[in-house]
Structure formats: structure tokens, C-alpha cells
Amino acid sequence: MGNVHVFCFFASYVVALALDGLRLLRRTPLLRALGLGFGFAGLLAQSIYLVERSNAADLPPLLSSGHDWLLVLAWTAVVFYLFLSLALWIAERDMPIGLFLLPVVLLLIGASDLVGEATSPALAGATDLAGRDAHQTALRGWGMLHTSFLVFGIAGVIIGFVFSLMYVVQHRRLKHKQAVQTGLSLPSLATLARLNWWSVIVSIPLLTLGLLTGVRLVFLSRETAGPISFGDPLVVGSAIAWIVMVAFFLWLLRADRVGGKQIALRTLYAFGFLLVTLIGLQVLTGGHRPTKSGAGVPRSRPTLSMVTTETLRR
Helix, strand or coil: CCCCCHHHHHHHHHHHHHHHHHHHEEEEEEHHHHHHHHHHHHHHHHHHHHHHHHHHHHCCCHHHHHHHHHHHHHHHHHHHHHHHHHHHHHHHCCCCCCHHHHHHHHHHHHCCCCCCCCCCHHHHHHHCCCCCCCHHHHHHHHHHHHHHHHHHHHHHHHHHHHHHEEEEEEEHHCCCCCCCCCCCCCCCHHHHHHHHHHHHHHHHHHHHHHHHHHHHHHHHHHHCCCCCCCCCHHHHHHHHHHHHHHHHHHHHHCCCCCHHHHHHHHHHHHCCCHHHHHHHHHHCCCCCCCCCCCCCCCCCCCCCCHHHHHHCCC
């Protein structure tokens, strides 16, 4: 179990995506079962990896590093993919949800490989405060609230992005009279529009709660060795993305006469902007930066590119 690396579950999801793609050419129960099998294998490997890193850091994965945080977000998306796939199988419906969702999962895992794995300076500094156990508990508690709201909020954004993409694809197929096509079976436009609307309604309040708890976290971190600044690029970028999301949320609530396609396209643009902004900032800033005293120094690990190169050599 100690030899589980990022490449293990990354490769599993790649195979699951490829099998979903093959189902466009031929629908067979075997391909569907194999795809789900590789999906569950990847989820198991990813869970083991996150648990090992959590034990090593003595912190939950949501708090240990930006690298782990992105992997938890990808893990959440995979759970939704597997749950929905099983539900569709039980309902005897065939919809290749993996074609739309797994590419986003692979993007998140790839981005995590570019993000530093240093522990947040504020949380690392909190452990150095002698006699301040209450403050440390409060800091980590608010940190868990903050990161949890963000993960579930962004997971809702990813799901809304996927449903919007499905809507655009289905709308195009209907327009060109391609609805009956072997392999690709999508819900009706009305169903996709409704699912898209609910994903927005749920995700924006969660992101708002994530922002508010983040403000509280900034004030609490001022008493640690690595305080968080409101001028931090991650904080500023997140605030800008939140403003865009709220503006879109208010527009959606008042868009009674707007067509479903226009809503889907604006959802793609708004949610795509949020994902690119947050993931891009994580990559550009390297996640959590080390403190001057050495707190938050990255723990060594084999990167996805290193493991891939070693695998190819073998």
C-alpha cells in the first residue's frame, strides 16, 4: 500500500475514459463493466494515497497542502461519476458520463502535480504556538470549514460545467437531427437545463460560505508564524472569481425568459472562468509557500511526470 503514487490512479482514470470512448462505437456490457472497474480501482488507489499523505502530515488532506486539496476535489468528482454511473446502470440507462467528467478529473490531477505540497504556513505556524491549543483548534476548525465549503462548491461548479457541456452537445445534435446516434445517449434538453440550474443554485451559496469562512481564517492566522494576507494572489483571485459567480447567480435568478442554450453557454463561460482562475492560481503560486522558518517545507514525493518517465523506461 505504501507504493501507491499519483500515476496509479491517473492511469486508471485514463483507461476508464478510453473505455467510455469505445462505447461510442459499440455498446457492450463488458466495456461498461470494465470502465466502472477501472474507475473504482482508481478511486481506491487515490483514497489510499490521500490517507497516507494525511497520516504523514498529521493533517486532513484538505489542510495538508494545495496538492492534496486538488486531489480531494478530483476524488469528489470521481465519487459523483461512479455514483451516477451505477444509478444509470440500475435504471437500465446508458449515458457515458465519463466522457464529460473524467477529462476534468484528469486535469485536476495533472494540475496537482504542478502544485507544491507545502503545508499552509498559517497551519504550520500554529503548531509552534506553545500553550495556544485553543487557538490552534479554532484555526484548524475554521480551515476545515473553509476548504470543505470550497471543495463542495467547486464540485458543484464542475458538475454544472459538465451538464452545460452536455446541453450544448445535445442541442447541436438535435439541431442537426443527430439525436439518434449509436453510443452517445444524453438526457433531454429540459432535464439538462434543470440539472444545470440546480447546480448553480447549490454551488454559489457554498462558495459564498467558503469565502466568508476564509475571511475569518485570515484574521485568525494573524497570530501565527505564517499569517495569511488579503493581498495574497490566491485570496484576490478567489474574490474576483466569487464576484463573477455572484453576478451570474443574480442574472440567472432574473432570467425567466432566457433560453436554455443561452443559460448553458453562460454557465460554461462563468464556471470555466472559475475553474481556470482557481486552478491556474494554484499552479502559478505553487499552492502554499514555505515560511522563512522552514514551516511548510514540501515533503518529497515522486511526481506524476517522474513516475511516468520511470514506467516508460521499464
